Amino acid sequence: MSTKTKNAGAPDTRARIIRAASALMQRQGYDGTGIKQIAQQAQATLGSVYHFFPGGKQELAVAAIHHGDREFAEELSAALDADDDPAAALTALCQDLAAGLAASDWPAGCPITATALGPAGRAPDIQAAAAAAFARWRALVHTKLRTAGIPDPAAHDLAHLTISTIEGAELSAQVSQSTEPLEIAGRYLAQLVRAAR
């Protein structure tokens, strides 16, 4: 294999490893996921996993959280951009999340919660990555609410509530194996946004 081919393949392998770590930790948490399983799912050798992530599982968890952060940020941005009215956009987002959870047979909830909860979440770099993800998602909602004419501190507080409520409704939906918590959350978030405008 020429150096050129090797270099060209490297980002793909690294990306595959991160996607595998993210998908497995989303469903199994940090402690339930082994590096061997990540390598298998990524169709990579254990050697290449350690080559890209010499810090092992903890470094992989940080990369997985960054990946989940970007992934949900894209979904959230697309949902918020889809409707000028933030109330309608949030209702539609909750419906989409409910449909996605049901389609996954419930395990595919928040991409970072299962990784960030538990002892791993107290590792400073994992905690910081998870906190940054929540902050970015709140910032996206905050910008949308401000653009729609809601002043601070209401926009700030509603952005906080939106992310908390969506997180909790996803969790309730998973635990209860029902889309109802997300449907109800979408309706009340819309009501609060309309009241604030």
Place this chain on the structure above:
Amino acid sequence: MSTKTKNAGAPDTRARIIRAASALMQRQGYDGTGIKQIAQQAQATLGSVYHFFPGGKQELAVAAIHHGDREFAEELSAALDADDDPAAALTALCQDLAAGLAASDWPAGCPITATALGPAGRAPDIQAAAAAAFARWRALVHTKLRTAGIPDPAAHDLAHLTISTIEGAELSAQVSQSTEPLEIAGRYLAQLVRAAR
């Protein structure tokens, strides 16, 4: 040791084992918690853990979830009983939960979430126990809202939202190491309850 003494000690040992399993799984999740560690924390032998829980860790997880269910149900009932006005009661509850999380240095969130998330939560008996806990907590809020004069379906929906939002705000507070998500959640839940009365 007489049979009488042995029988008298048995419920204590069993209860200690359940409390240890509940406390450890709350902070570490199912996969992060070993039976040996549960035995150590309960000051019980591994033999007595298997005597009381022949089904091993999975049976212990179900007992731990039932324990966490009752524990939070008592806290929730006490908070709801403390004020005739459900809006004020929910605000005070969120403040208490925020103070408790901060005092625990953030790991002591929902007593069952970390156990119920991940592959263990797909075991039918663990899933059923977690779903029953969420349903019981919602029922307590629902009764309080109905008693305060809020009709269905608003009371039903608000009870769902309350548990989802508290769960998500606890999670946000843990991830962000901040009491702000719970303080904001308490204010908005109160606003929605007042609007529904």
